[in-house]
Amino acid sequence: MTNKINTQIKIGKLKLKNPVMTASGTFGYGLEFEKFFDLSKLGAIVTKGLSLEPVKGNAPQRIVETPAGMLNAIGLQNIGVKNFISEKLPFLKKYKTPIIVNVYGRRIEEYIEVANILNDTEVEGIELNISCPNVKKGGLQFAADKKAVEKIINGIRKKYKKTIIVKLSPNTGNIEDMAIHCERCGADAVSLINTIIGMAIDIKTRKPILANIFGGLSGPAIKPVALASVFKVARKVKIPVIGIGGIMNYKDALEFLIAGATAVQIGTANFIDPLTCIKVIKGLHDYLKENKIYDINKIIGTIKTE
Amino acid sequence: MINNGKVIFNTKLNDTIYYLRIKVPISFKVQPGQFINIKVSDDYVPLLRRPFSVFNYEKGFIDILYKVIGDGTKKLSQKKKEDILDFIGPVGNSYVDFFSEDESKEKNIYLVAGGTGFASIHFFAKWLLNKKIKFKLFYGAKNKKEIFQRFCKNFDMVIATDDGSLGNKGMITSFIKGNRETIIFCCGPQSMLKTIQSIRAYKKFASFESYMGCANGVCLSCVIKIKNGKDFDYVRVCKEGTVFDLDDVIII
Numbered sequence: 001m002t003n004k005i006n007t008q009i010k011i012g013k014l015k016l017k018n019p020v021m022t023a024s025g026t027f028g029y030g031l032e033f034e035k036f037f038d039l040s041k042l043g044a045i046v047t048k049g050l051s052l053e054p055v056k057g058n059a060p061q062r063i064v065e066t067p068a069g070m071l072n073a074i075g076l077q078n079i080g081v082k083n084f085i086s087e088k089l090p091f092l093k094k095y096k097t098p099i100i101v102n103v104y105g106r107r108i109e110e111y112i113e114v115a116n117i118l119n120d121t122e123v124e125g126i127e128l129n130i131s132c133p134n135v136k137k138g139g140l141q142f143a144a145d146k147k148a149v150e151k152i153i154n155g156i157r158k159k160y161k162k163t164i165i166v167k168l169s170p171n172t173g174n175i176e177d178m179a180i181h182c183e184r185c186g187a188d189a190v191s192l193i194n195t196i197i198g199m200a201i202d203i204k205t206r207k208p209i210l211a212n213i214f215g216g217l218s219g220p221a222i223k224p225v226a227l228a229s230v231f232k233v234a235r236k237v238k239i240p241v242i243g244i245g246g247i248m249n250y251k252d253a254l255e256f257l258i259a260g261a262t263a264v265q266i267g268t269a270n271f272i273d274p275l276t277c278i279k280v281i282k283g284l285h286d287y288l289k290e291n292k293i294y295d296i297n298k299i300i301g302t303i304k305t306e
Numbered sequence: 307m308i309n310n311g312k313v314i315f316n317t318k319l320n321d322t323i324y325y326l327r328i329k330v331p332i333s334f335k336v337q338p339g340q341f342i343n344i345k346v347s348d349d350y351v352p353l354l355r356r357p358f359s360v361f362n363y364e365k366g367f368i369d370i371l372y373k374v375i376g377d378g379t380k381k382l383s384q385k386k387k388e389d390i391l392d393f394i395g396p397v398g399n400s401y402v403d404f405f406s407e408d409e410s411k412e413k414n415i416y417l418v419a420g421g422t423g424f425a426s427i428h429f430f431a432k433w434l435l436n437k438k439i440k441f442k443l444f445y446g447a448k449n450k451k452e453i454f455q456r457f458c459k460n461f462d463m464v465i466a467t468d469d470g471s472l473g474n475k476g477m478i479t480s481f482i483k484g485n486r487e488t489i490i491f492c493c494g495p496q497s498m499l500k501t502i503q504s505i506r507a508y509k510k511f512a513s514f515e516s517y518m519g520c521a522n523g524v525c526l527s528c529v530i531k532i533k534n535g536k537d538f539d540y541v542r543v544c545k546e547g548t549v550f551d552l553d554d555v556i557i558i
Contacts, residue, residue, distance in 0.1 A: 025524075035307050036307060057526060060527075061517055062529070063517055063527035064517070065352055065354050068351055072527065074525070270524070272345065275308070
């Protein structure tokens, strides 16, 4: 007889069949990955950041590869929340996996408006992007502004009944303080880290390679920074922490779980191997089985520091 | 979509240009203008896949003609016979999507290739040849080393090089005389495509090159500007392209 392995975890009101989610901006609106695998196998799908109205995004060049990583400055190009609901959600909702919409606003009221629109749909949770490094308004300007974050979360909570995740950045202020603040304001979870501000220069032209000058660094290069942030934050808050940053395989994911993350998001790896999420899910399952750990929750936060 | 192919050969043609043949499953189908996204490395440097236009396809083999420019193409150039390449594809649309056989009977088909833009144009030229459709190829490059006549058997062709070492001297675009009966399909540097925008023709289509992240339509890195009334939209080269109606594109 084989013991069944439990990989189910909880994020706010959400029950995920496994702790593997997609990171916003690396999985589109989900449908581009239908041809690679059954999306129902995912713990959750987190969409590209959506705003109230469509956004054009930044001028190209928007991306450049760096050692073990990449810089992006897409500028949150998106189709807008209403188009998402009418064009993408009908196809996405047929999969048996929770949909979490990453929400972006230029103003505090925009976050609230987008959340309210999503409240009446099949979308089961929102991730507030208060930490995008690539847009002038919104995004990063809120990442260090506790009052603004409080207004956003409280404003959304008035009407929005489902799970609220706040995505945090290591780029400004103290990420632990901000996580504690989000918990106090009523967030159900925090996800971290967003990309780290970086740049690259063309030595021939002496111009920045990205039209936006700065971009967000992602990929294996940022994993140690992400892991340290998750470890620090997980010790300070009771709400679940979702670990993000350079996860390429199940071993990377395990490090985040051991450091205290309840779930993980896979980002840049989706570009290189579209099957990464599926491989991480299987890898985690096999690891638990081999080590006779029958519940994934038994490994979360089990780091030994003495 | 995710394929494994065995390297048959990976031959150096000159200082920087290589000719790669990969064995693919018989079921694999690809059209001229489409590309494949190759995983050139098993470690994290370089991290991203590299997109390459298909140069030729024949009975279970795809050919790639590529120039070594950076770390990714350097890694690819080190692949040996029998190595297994992991690639995603075919990706993107095709010249064929914009081609009408009826129109081709009344109009003159011009293909224009600049530098390594020759790769995808070559595949389309072979496709036309196969269908016995007449065309003229305008082929330009820096010098004679970068013109690959060996692949141009039975092509009606005009050549130009920057230094005049082969064919005409000057930009290939200065040797194209278009009119209302001309349909142009082209691939090459943006400066060449911009010049072609001002050549008179019935229709013009171009395959665009771009810096890509995912080549799967999700990262939105590879966008170019496409006219939308008086405004414009950023449109993905990997998904809506790589072939566009050239008159719709705003080249900066």
